[in-house]
Amino acid sequence: MAESTAQQVMEIRAGLSHALGAAAIALDRARGAHAAAVERRRRVEAAAEARLRKIDSARDNRLAEIDEQHRTDLAAYAGAAAAAADRAAPGAAGDPWDDWQATPLDRAAELRVGRLLLPHPEEVPALVPLLDRGHVVVRGDRTLGDEVVAGLLLRALGTAAPGRVQLIGYDPEHLGGGLARFAPLAPAGVLTFVGPGGLPALLDDLTAHVRRINETVLAGEYTSLRELNAATHRRPEPWRVAVLLGAGELSRPEQAQLQRLLRTGAACGVHLVIQGLPVQAADGIEFITAASGDHARVSSAGALPVRLDGGPPQAVVAATCRRIAEAVEAGPAPVALDSLLPQEEWKQSAATGLSAPLGDSPQGVPVQVTLADYPPHALIAGPSGTGKTNLIYAWMGALAARYSPAELAFYLLDFKEGVSFARFAPGRRDPSWLPHVRLVGLNVNTDREFGLALLRFLGEELRRRADAAKRYEVTNLAELRAEDPEGSWPRIVAVVDEFQVLLSGRDAVAAEAVDLLEDLARRGRSQGIHLILASQDVSGIEALWGRPALVAQFSLRIALPRARRILAETNTAAESLPRYHAVVNADSGALEANKVVRVPAAGDRERWNALQHRLWRKRPPELGPPRLFDGDVVPRLADSPDFRRLAPAEQVAAPMVLLGETIDVAARSARTVLRRAPGRNLAVLGTRMDEACAILATAARSLAAQFPPDGARFSILCLDQDARAAAAALCAELPECGSFDADSADWLLEDVAAEASASFPSDRPHFLVIYAADALPGGKETAEQLRTILRQGPERRLHVLGWWRGAALLRDALGGQASRTDPIGAWVALDVHGSELAPFYPGARAPAWYPRPWRALHFDRSVHRGAEVIIPYGAGS
Ligand SMILES: Nc1ncnc2c1ncn2[C@@H]1O[C@H](COP(=O)(O)OP(=O)(O)OP(=O)(O)O)[C@@H](O)[C@H]1O
Numbered sequence: 085m086a087e088s089t090a091q092q093v094m095e096i097r098a099g100l101s102h103a104l105g106a107a108a109i110a111l112d113r114a115r116g117a118h119a120a121a122v123e124r125r126r127r128v129e130a131a132a133e134a135r136l137r138k139i140d141s142a143r144d145n146r147l148a149e150i151d152e153q154h155r156t157d158l159a160a161y162a163g164a165a166a167a168a169a170d171r172a173a174p175g176a177a178g179d180p181w182d183d184w185q186a187t188p189l190d191r192a193a194e195l196r197v198g199r200l201l202l203p204h205p206e207e208v209p210a211l212v213p214l215l216d217r218g219h220v221v222v223r224g225d226r227t228l229g230d231e232v233v234a235g236l237l238l239r240a241l242g243t244a245a246p247g248r249v250q251l252i253g254y255d256p257e258h259l260g261g262g263l264a265r266f267a268p269l270a271p272a273g274v275l276t277f278v279g280p281g282g283l284p285a286l287l288d289d290l291t292a293h294v295r296r297i298n299e300t301v302l303a304g305e306y307t308s309l310r311e312l313n314a315a316t317h318r319r320p321e322p323w324r325v326a327v328l329l330g331a332g333e334l335s336r337p338e339q340a341q342l343q344r345l346l347r348t349g350a351a352c353g354v355h356l357v358i359q360g361l362p363v364q365a366a367d368g369i370e371f372i373t374a375a376s377g378d379h380a381r382v383s384s385a386g387a388l389p390v391r392l393d394g395g396p397p398q399a400v401v402a403a404t405c406r407r408i409a410e411a412v413e414a415g416p417a418p419v420a421l422d423s424l425l426p427q428e429e430w431k432q433s434a435a436t437g438l439s440a441p442l443g444d445s446p447q448g449v450p451v452q453v454t455l456a457d458y459p460p461h462a463l464i465a466g467p468s469g470t471g472k473t474n475l476i477y478a479w480m481g482a483l484a485a486r487y488s489p490a491e492l493a494f495y496l497l498d499f500k501e502g503v504s505f506a507r508f509a510p511g512r513r514d515p516s517w518l519p520h521v522r523l524v525g526l527n528v529n530t531d532r533e534f535g536l537a538l539l540r541f542l543g544e545e546l547r548r549r550a551d552a553a554k555r556y557e558v559t560n561l562a563e564l565r566a567e568d569p570e571g572s573w574p575r576i577v578a579v580v581d582e583f584q585v586l587l588s589g590r591d592a593v594a595a596e597a598v599d600l601l602e603d604l605a606r607r608g609r610s611q612g613i614h615l616i617l618a619s620q621d622v623s624g625i626e627a628l629w630g631r632p633a634l635v636a637q638f639s640l641r642i643a644l645p646r647a648r649r650i651l652a653e654t655n656t657a658a659e660s661l662p663r664y665h666a667v668v669n670a671d672s673g674a675l676e677a678n679k680v681v682r683v684p685a686a687g688d689r690e691r692w693n694a695l696q697h698r699l700w701r702k703r704p705p706e707l708g709p710p711r712l713f714d715g716d717v718v719p720r721l722a723d724s725p726d727f728r729r730l731a732p733a734e735q736v737a738a739p740m741v742l743l744g745e746t747i748d749v750a751a752r753s754a755r756t757v758l759r760r761a762p763g764r765n766l767a768v769l770g771t772r773m774d775e776a777c778a779i780l781a782t783a784a785r786s787l788a789a790q791f792p793p794d795g796a797r798f799s800i801l802c803l804d805q806d807a808r809a810a811a812a813a814l815c816a817e818l819p820e821c822g823s824f825d826a827d828s829a830d831w832l833l834e835d836v837a838a839e840a841s842a843s844f845p846s847d848r849p850h851f852l853v854i855y856a857a858d859a860l861p862g863g864k865e866t867a868e869q870l871r872t873i874l875r876q877g878p879e880r881r882l883h884v885l886g887w888w889r890g891a892a893l894l895r896d897a898l899g900g901q902a903s904r905t906d907p908i909g910a911w912v913a914l915d916v917h918g919s920e921l922a923p924f925y926p927g928a929r930a931p932a933w934y935p936r937p938w939r940a941l942h943f944d945r946s947v948h949r950g951a952e953v954i955i956p957y958g959a960g961s
Contacts, residue, residue: 158202158203158204159204159206162202162204162206162208163206165200165206165208166206166207166208166209169194169196169208169209169211172193172194172211173193173194173195173196173209173211174187174189174193175187175189175193175242175243176188176189176239176242176243177189177193177194177195177196177211177239177242177243178193178194178195178196178209178211178239180393181235181393181394181396181397181400184242184396184400185242185400185404186241186242186243186404186407186408187242187243188242188243188244188245188246188248189243189244191216191310191313191314192214192215192216192217192243192244192310192323193215193243194211194212194213194214194217195211195212195213195214195215195235195236195239195240195243196209196210196211196235196239196393197210197211197212197232197235197236197372197382197390197392197393198210198380198382198390198391198392198393199390199391199393200385200388200389200390201378201388201389201390201391202388210382210385210390210392211384212236212370212372212382212384213370213384214236214240214325214355214357214370215240215243215244215249215323215325215353215355216308216309216310216313216323216350216353217310217350217368218350218355218367218368218369218370219346219349219350219355219356219357219358219368219369219370220236220355220356220357220358220369220370220371220372221358221359221361221363221369221370221371221372222357222358222359222371222372222374223359223371223372223373223374224372224373224374224375224380225374225375225376226359226360226374228374228375228376228380228392229359229372229374230262230359230395231392231393231394231395232372232374232392232393232395233262233327233329233357233359234265234266234395234396234401235393235395235396236357237251237263237266237325237327237357238396238400238401238404240323240325241269241274241404241405241408242404244322244323246274246407246408246409246411246412247272247274247322247408247411247412247662248319248322248323249274249322249323249325250273250274250275250276250322250323250324250325251263251266251269251274251275251276251325251326251327252275252276252277252278252286252290252324252325252326252327253266253275253276253277253278253327253329254277254278254282254283254286254326254327254328254329255277255327255329255330256279256280256283256329256330256332257329257330257332257360258329258330262327262329262330262359263275263277263327263329265398265401265402265405266401266405267405268402268405268406268409269405269408269409271409271413272408272409272410272412272413273412273660274405274408274409274412283328283334283338284335284337284338284341286326287338287341287342287345288341290324290326290345290349290354291341291344291345293321293324293352293354294344294345294348294349294352294354297309297321297352297353297354298348298351298352301320301321301352302351302352307351308350308351308352309321309351309352309353310351316448318448320446320448321352321353321446322353323353323354323355324353324354324355325355325356325357326345326354326355326356326357327356327357327359328356328357328358328359328361329359329360330359330360330361332360332361334361342356342363346363346366346368346369347366347368350368365383369383370382370383370384371383372392374392375392377391378390378391380392412662413663414663419443419444419664419682419683419684419685420684420685420688420691421477421478421481421684421685421686421688421691421692421695422684422691423443423444423684424440424441424442424443424450424478424481424482424485424684424686425481425482425485425695426485426486429485429486429698429699429702430485430486430487430488430491430699430702431486432486432487432491433487433491434487434491434492434574434575434612435561435562435565435566436456436457436562437454437455437456437457437575438454438455438456438483438487438492438575438577438614439452439453439454439455439456439486440452440453440479440482440483440485440486441453441482442475442478442479442482442642442666442668442681442683443478443666443681443682443683443684444681444682445679445680445681445682446680446682451668451679451680451681453479453640453642453668453670454640454670455575455577455614455616455640457560457609457610458609458639459638459639459640459670459671460605460608460609460614460615460637460639460640461605461608461609461614461615461616461617461637461638461639461640462614462615462616462617462638462640462641462642463616463617463618463619463622463635463638463640463641463642463650464476464616464617464618464619464641464642464643464644464650465618465619465620465621465622465641465642465643465644465647465648465649465650466618466620466643466644466645466646466647466666467620467621467644467645467646467647468620470644470645470646470647470663471644471645471663471664471666471683472581472618472620472644473504473581473687474664474683474685474686474687475642475644475666475683475686476504476579476581476616476618477686477687477692478683478684478686479616480494480508480518480579481686481692481695483520483577484518484519484520484695484699485695485699487520487575489519489520489574489703489704489707490572490574490704491574491575492520492574492575492577493520493521493522493574493575493576493577494508494518494520494521494522494523494576494577494578494579495521495522495523495538495541495542495576495577495578495579495749496508496521496523496524496525496578496579496581497523497524497525497528497534497535497538497578497579497580497581497583498525498526498527498528498580498581498582499528499529499532499535499580499581499582499583499584499585499586500529500581500582501527501529502526502527503526503527504581505524505525505526505579505581506524506526506712506714507689507692507696508521508524508696508710509521509524509709509710509712510709510712514693516693516696516697516700517696517700517709517710518696518699518700518710519699519700519702519703519704519707520699521710522710522711523538523710523711523713523749524710524711524712524713525538525713525715526712526713526714526715526716527714527715527716528713528715529582529585529715530715530936530939531715531747531939531953532585532586532593532594532597533593533747533952533953534713534715534747534748535580535583535585535586535593535597536586536593536596536597536600537747537748537749538578538580538749539597539600539601539604540600540749541748541749542576542578542600542604542608542613543600543603543604545576545613546603546604546607546608546611546613549561549564549573549611549612549613550607550611552564552568552571552573553610553611556568559610560610560611560612561573561575561610561611561612573612574612575612575613575614576612576613576614577614577616578613578614578615578616579616579618580615580616580617580618581618581619582618582619582620583617583618583619584619584620584621584622587601587628591932592932593932598628598631598634601615601634602631602633602634602637605634605637605638606633606637609637615638617638621647621648622647622648622649622650636672638672639670639671639672640668640669640670641667641668641669641670641672641673642666642667642668642669643657643658643661643666643667643669643673644658644661644665644666645658645659645661645662645663645665645666646658646659646661650673651667651669651673651675651678652672652673652674652675654675655669655673655674655675655678657675657678657680661680664682664683664685665680665681665682665683666680666681666683667679667680667681668680668681711749711750711751713747713751718938718955718956718957718958719744719745719751719955719957719958720957720958721742721782721785721786721957721958723751724742724745724751724753724957725751725752725753726742726752726753726755727742727753727785727786727789730742730786730789730790731789731790732789732790732791732792732795733790733791733792734792734795736790736791736795736796736849737759737760738757738758738759739757739758739787739790739791739796739849740755740756740757740758740786740787740790741755741756741757741758741766741783741786741787741885741910742754742755742782742783742786742957743755743756743766743779743782743783743912743940743942743954743956744778744779744782744912744940744942744954744955744956744957745954745955745957746952746953746954747952747953747954747955753786754942754952754954756909756910756942756944757944757946757947758787758849758851758878758883759878760845760878760879760880760881761878761879761946762875762878762879762906762907762909763878763906763907763908763909763945763946764878764883764909764910764946765874765877765878765883765884765885765886765907765908765909765910766783766883766884766885766886766908766909766910766911766912767886767887767888767894767908767910767911767912767924768780768885768886768887768888768911768912768914769887769888769889769890769891769894769911769912769913769914769916769921770889770890770913770914770915770916770935770940771889771890771914771915772914772915773804773806773807773810775914775938775940775956776807776855776887776889776914777807777810777811777814777855777887778956778957778958779887779912779940779956780814780853780855780885780887781810781813781814782956782957783853783885784798784800784814784818784851784853784885785814785817785818787851788817788818788819791819791848791849793819793820794819794820794848795848796819796820796848796849796850796851797820797821797822797848797849797850797851798815798818798819798820798821798822798850798851798853799821799822799824799832799836799850799851799852799853800814800815800818800821800822800823800824800853800854800855801824801825801828801829801832801852801853801854801855801857802823802824802825802854802855802856803825803826803829803854803855803856803857803859803860803861804855804856804859807855807856807887808825810855811823811853811855814853826859826861829860829861829862829866830861830862830865830866833860833862833866833869833870833873834866834869836850836852836869836873836877836882837869837870837872837873839877839880839882840872840873840875840876840877840880840882841872841876842880844880845879845880845881846880846881846882848881849881849882849883850881850882850883851883851885852873852877852882852883852884852885852886853885853886854884854885854886854887855887856887856888856889857870857884857886857887857888857894857897858888858889858890858893858894858896858897860897867897870884870897871897871898871899871907874897874898874907874908875907878909890916890920891913891916891920891921891923891924892920894908894911894924895923905923905924906945908924909944909945909946910942910943910944910945910946911924911942911943912940912941912942912954913933913935913940913941913942913943913951914935914940915935916933916935917933917934917935918930918931918932918933918934918941921933921941921943921951924943925943925951926945931943931950931951933951938955938956939953939954939955940953940954940955940956941953941954942954
């Protein structure tokens with residue numbers, strides 16, 4: 085049993101030791117595993133750390149890359165934005181104020197108001213679209229807003245040609261004070277102010293512009309002026325910018341009008357700049373919120389903060405406005421005459437009328453002006469200097485280039501002092517003339533009789549045409565030309581500049597002129613006789629307005645800037661016309677018939693001459709120069725066609741005495757015939773010695789020209805010391821002339837009186853020329869001898885050509901108040917009033933005559949119904 089216990093102990097011990105051993109092994113193993121696990125963990129941790137570091141660095145790198153990219157992009161975007169802004173707002177649209185000046189652009193630009201505040205140093209301007217794009221509403225701080233508005237307006241003005249941007253200011257609170265700095269524009273009409281109650285009218289007016297532009301300018305062809313401009317490079321309408329400042333509450337109709345304009349205005353160049361008025365956001369409206377610092381906003385820039393520019397310096401505004409106003413007042417650059425000329429000259433037929441362009445309309449379309457059966461005649465009015473003469477030149481040029489002289493003839497009369505029509509006649513420097521011109525009357529302001537003569541001449545032509553029409557049984561020129569194709573029936577255009585001179589006064593000339601005009605105007609239309617009457621001020625012509633039927637014939641009206649009363653009463657289009665423009669109205673001035681035309685410069689001598697020379701060289705050979713009547717020129721006897729025709733003849737039954745030039749369409753000489761008949765003496769009356777001597781010399785020279793050297797006798801008796809030289813010069817020129825003075829007067833008169841009383845007429849005429857016949861010495865005896873000569877001489881071919889220095893002195897010479905005046909059959913009066921001539925004039929009334937220098941009144945009782953005005957031929961001619 086012990087053994088077994090020991091054994092058992094041993095066994096237990098062995099078992100325990102075995103277990104111990106196993107446990108130790110297990111412990112070792114566990115320790116090994118732990119160490120390995122710790123090691124693994126360390127490694128994992130190290131790896132994780134390394135990865136993290138790598139990731140961090142990768143992230144940092146990436147972030148750095150992204151930052152760099154961002155910076156590069158931002159710089160690129162800012163640069164691009166700045167460049168785009170430069171393009172959108174070049175020159176005056178975007179330049180800073182310290183370096184600003186007006187730079188008209190060829191298209192509308194966006195306008196700078198400040199700069200965008202970007203996280204980038206590149207300066208990017210904040211722009212707002214206005215002209216051709218939309219409207220601008222400024223809100224926020226009022227004072228800063230005022231500067232924004234001023235800046236916008238100045239930039240808009242500076243980007244367009246002067247006058248192309250027009251401002252209309254409505255500022256009821258400050259009565260225009262908000263726009264005061266732009267006031268220099270007002271006199272030129274570039275800025276207009278609307279009074280406090282004027283908003284409805286302003287909105288209506290702008291709406292009317294929009295409607296008109298849509299209907300007549302865009303006319304369904306373009307959707308906006310911007311599109312029209314892009315397609316045609318023309319800009320027929322200005323931009324109208326209405327500036328509404330603090331308008332307060334609007335009525336419903338005003339609201340509605342405003343909304344309409346906001347919707348439709350921009351396409352028609354009508355833009356609103358609004359401050360202090362609530363406006364709903366809508367397309368095409370830019371809102372600027374004025375605030376200081378970084379708080380300003382511009383709606384198109386979204387939430388980007390904006391820093392607004394300060395307002396433009398006052399000096400810049402003032403200088404710019406002044407320059408614009410000056411440029412507008414100076415008017416647009418002139419258009420050339422060539423724009424009126426046709427491709428081919430002298431190709432048009434005037435059978436049914438005369439049609440030619442007078443210039444371009446504001447839309448750039450030529451405006452045709454027609455003279456025909458309707459409208460037959462034209463009235464042109466324009467205050468001095470507005471271009472009336474130029475317009476006549478332009479019209480004549482356009483007509484003359486289209487119609488040959490066989491189709492068109494001009495008769496031109498200028499009552500103005502000056503030589504405006506002289507260019508159409510041959511001159512000393514330029515021998516050419518406009519071949520269509522048949523008559524030029526210059527400086528006729530004191531010779532209104534010349535106007536009458538032209539009207540009478542046209543009246544004659546009218547009768548000739550009417551007779552021909554009757555013969556061919558036709559009623560107008562077109563039909564007459566068709567029936568008589570070989571006939572010469574040009575349309576006649578008579579232009580009378582400053583025609584009011586002809587019609588002024590209530591004298592016989594004016595009365596006859598109006599009657600003739602009325603007849604011509606009424607009947608001339610169908611016979612191709614057209615009248616163009618031009619005047620500075622048609623309203624002053626009483627004679628016209630008293631004759632509505634006459635005025636009605638002048639249905640073509642042409643009004644130059646500020647012309648009054650030529651258009652219909654309510655038609656004020658001429659008041660706002662720019663320089664070198666005219667309103668042409670073919671319907672007696674009715675508003676709807678207005679056509680505005682820009683007239684080319686036709687005054688330019690060089691261009692005019694080029695046309696005239698070209699046409700002159702083409703003239704038909706038979707066409708001579710026009711008759712030139714110049715009231716300032718003393719005519720020469722040697723140039724008188726009547727004098728040139730005189731030639732010596734053996735038998736001269738009725739010697740002709742020329743006295744001076746008549747004031748007539750043809751250059752005729754006034755004449756008196758010294759037949760063998762009682763009363764065939766001539767008296768020159770008045771104190772003006774030079775003219776009296778000139779008339780006596782003309783008379784004697786023209787007589788002498790009809791006789792062979794010994795065919796007639798001349799005796800010259802000079803009783804005025806001062807006239808001696810003239811008398812002697814005349815005597816020296818005459819073939820058989822005896823010269824006498826106060827000392828020899830008595831025996832000359834005795835001799836001649838005996839001759840006058842002889843029973844047989846002399847075999848040749850004897851002309852007794854007496855200078856200052858009222859100074860006859862020798863008392864009653866010689867006076868009686870002179871009376872004998874005057875009474876009995878003519879039947880014996882003895883005629884007196886005497887100069888008495890007054891009508892009463894001639895009366896005395898004839899025997900006093902009670903004596904008969906018939907020994908003086910013809911007289912020429914100088915400075916003698918009409919009333920003094922009554923005794924020598926038939927009928928109860930004296931002739932209407934107011935003496936004027938180098939003009940005389942001639943009357944020959946054997947042929948005249950009334951006296952005629954003549955111009956003495958110059959001494960020594
Ligand atoms: N369309 C035009 N383009 C350029 N210049 C013009 C035009 N019309 C007129 N002028 C210029 O203006 C000036 C006045 O013109 P014009 O003599 O025709 O005026 P007017 O009305 O006839 O004046 P007045 O009655 O005093 O003679 C001239 O120097 C003329 O050259």
